[in-house]
Amino acid sequence: MIMRFIYQLGSPPYFYALSGRLLPWLSGICLILFATGLYGGLVLAPADYQQGDSFRIIYIHVPAAWMSMFVYMVMAFSGAMALIWRIKIAEIILINSAHIGAVFTFLALVTGSIWGKPMWGTWWVWDARLTSELLLLFLYLGVLALYSAIDDKRKAARAVAILALVGVVNIPIIHYSVEWWSTLHQGPTITKFDKPSIDTRMLIPLLLMAVAHKFLYAIVVLLRARNDLLWRERRSQWVATLFKDGS
Amino acid sequence: MLQAFFIILQRDLILAIRHRAELMNPVLFFVLVVVLFPLGIGAEATILERIAPAIIWIAALLSALLSLDRIFRTDMEDGSLEQMLISAQPMSLLILAKIIAHWLITGLPVVIVGPLLALFLGLSIEGIETLFITLLLGTPILSAIGSVGVALTVGLRRGGVILSLLVLPLYVPVLIFASQAVDAAASGFPPVAAIAMLSALLLLSLSLTPWAASAALKMSVS
Numbered sequence: 001m002i003m004r005f006i007y008q009l010g011s012p013p014y015f016y017a018l019s020g021r022l023l024p025w026l027s028g029i030c031l032i033l034f035a036t037g038l039y040g041g042l043v044l045a046p047a048d049y050q051q052g053d054s055f056r057i058i059y060i061h062v063p064a065a066w067m068s069m070f071v072y073m074v075m076a077f078s079g080a081m082a083l084i085w086r087i088k089i090a091e092i093i094l095i096n097s098a099h100i101g102a103v104f105t106f107l108a109l110v111t112g113s114i115w116g117k118p119m120w121g122t123w124w125v126w127d128a129r130l131t132s133e134l135l136l137l138f139l140y141l142g143v144l145a146l147y148s149a150i151d152d153k154r155k156a157a158r159a160v161a162i163l164a165l166v167g168v169v170n171i172p173i174i175h176y177s178v179e180w181w182s183t184l185h186q187g188p189t190i191t192k193f194d195k196p197s198i199d200t201r202m203l204i205p206l207l208l209m210a211v212a213h214k215f216l217y218a219i220v221v222l223l224r225a226r227n228d229l230l231w232r233e234r235r236s237q238w239v240a241t242l243f244k245d246g247s
Numbered sequence: 248m249l250q251a252f253f254i255i256l257q258r259d260l261i262l263a264i265r266h267r268a269e270l271m272n273p274v275l276f277f278v279l280v281v282v283l284f285p286l287g288i289g290a291e292a293t294i295l296e297r298i299a300p301a302i303i304w305i306a307a308l309l310s311a312l313l314s315l316d317r318i319f320r321t322d323m324e325d326g327s328l329e330q331m332l333i334s335a336q337p338m339s340l341l342i343l344a345k346i347i348a349h350w351l352i353t354g355l356p357v358v359i360v361g362p363l364l365a366l367f368l369g370l371s372i373e374g375i376e377t378l379f380i381t382l383l384l385g386t387p388i389l390s391a392i393g394s395v396g397v398a399l400t401v402g403l404r405r406g407g408v409i410l411s412l413l414v415l416p417l418y419v420p421v422l423i424f425a426s427q428a429v430d431a432a433a434s435g436f437p438p439v440a441a442i443a444m445l446s447a448l449l450l451l452s453l454s455l456t457p458w459a460a461s462a463a464l465k466m467s468v469s
């Protein structure tokens with residue numbers, strides 16, 4: 001049953017039609033989530049008693065940081081699918097996720113920096129989380145560089161799939177080694193603000209924004225995948241018929 | 248099967264010994280990088296002693312990176328890599344032999360020269376002993392992880408820059424644990440925990456990377 005669904009999804013025309021039908025729904029839900037999340041976060045939530053209004057950047061920063069991890073997991077998963085079943089759609093999802101994941105990672109770093117300047121008084125500290133996020137950005141850039149360096153795109157996708165799997169084994173190792181490195185060094189004392197039971201009026205918008213970011217990722221990856229798919233299959237019959245009738 | 252392993256090992260070592268000038272390059276590079284640091288920082292003994300483990304280890308990472316290409320590049324060019332791939336032997340085993348050969352050629356000289364250079368940087372005897380152990384455990388990891396990077400980029404004309412981007416982030420844990428261990432030993436604490444982590448990384452990388460590298464090579468050669 002599940003295998004049949006995967007095989008069906010692996011067929012480019014089916015994927016194209018299905019994603020076309022899903023996209024309006026996803027966009028609608030995403031819009032609603034962003035609207036409520038942003039309203040809740042920027043207007044309804046009270047100002048933090050220590051950080052004032054500048055804490056509100058977490059409504060972008062924290063979801064982006066979560067997404068940077070999540071997207072890498074998606075990449076590794078679709079990489080495994082691409083290697084095992086040679087599914088073209090999985091290859092396309094894999095490489096288009098890498099672009100989006102790199103952007104999310106960059107966004108998390110930049111927003112963290114902007115928040116850090118008034119809070120810690122510096123743009124950057126060599127804190128464990130910051131450093132492992134930076135290394136994650138390098139892993140993403142490595143994936144993108146490798147993909148663009150190989151001319152044959154199907155071959156490139158397989159190379160990137162192997163790299164993503166190697167990376168996913170390494171991410172926990174890198175993460176914990178960096179954590180250990182930073183705790184043994186004396187850390188700045190105010191880097192990690194302990195969240196003592198965050199107020200629900202602050203938490204609910206944060207969760208809404210996290211889900212909204214997931215939907216945003218799904219929309220962008222589907223849009224990019226559809227374009228990529230049309231370009232790769234531009235000589236095939238189904239693309240020709242698709243553009244002959246109507247659109 | 249084991250015979251094929253030793254044949255590849257022997258072959259790679261003979262090939263390396265016949266190119267004696269190339270054999271010296273990684274270790275010369277290693278020494279040069281280490282020498283550059285006191286020139287850049289200044290010859291204050293306290294600073295140098297403090298950062299000696301980091302200097303030695305970063306130089307070791309760079310010299311490993313510089314020599315990684317030779318694991319597969321020449322074999323790719325003369326076609327012997329394809330012969331290995333279509334042979335009846337398991338490719339991951341042959342790759343393990345090539346990793347070990349690469350370590351013997353480029354890693355072992357660094358393991359020997361590194362502690363000597365640490366002496367010039369003023370590291371204490373306890374620190375030097377631990378440095379030797381970490382180099383012994385850590386440099387094979389560099390060859391093993393590097394083999395995957397090379398296998399992915401060997402088919403490319405300009406693989407070098409991409410190789411460093413792929414491999415250096417994966418080297419970070421080795422650098423952290425190794426310099427951690429030396430730091431601890433130099434300031435009188437037992438370095439056992441970091442050394443145990445390095446040993447774990449060594450076993451993990453030696454057992455897993457040949458598989459990944461062989462999958463990557465099949466992709467690169469096809």
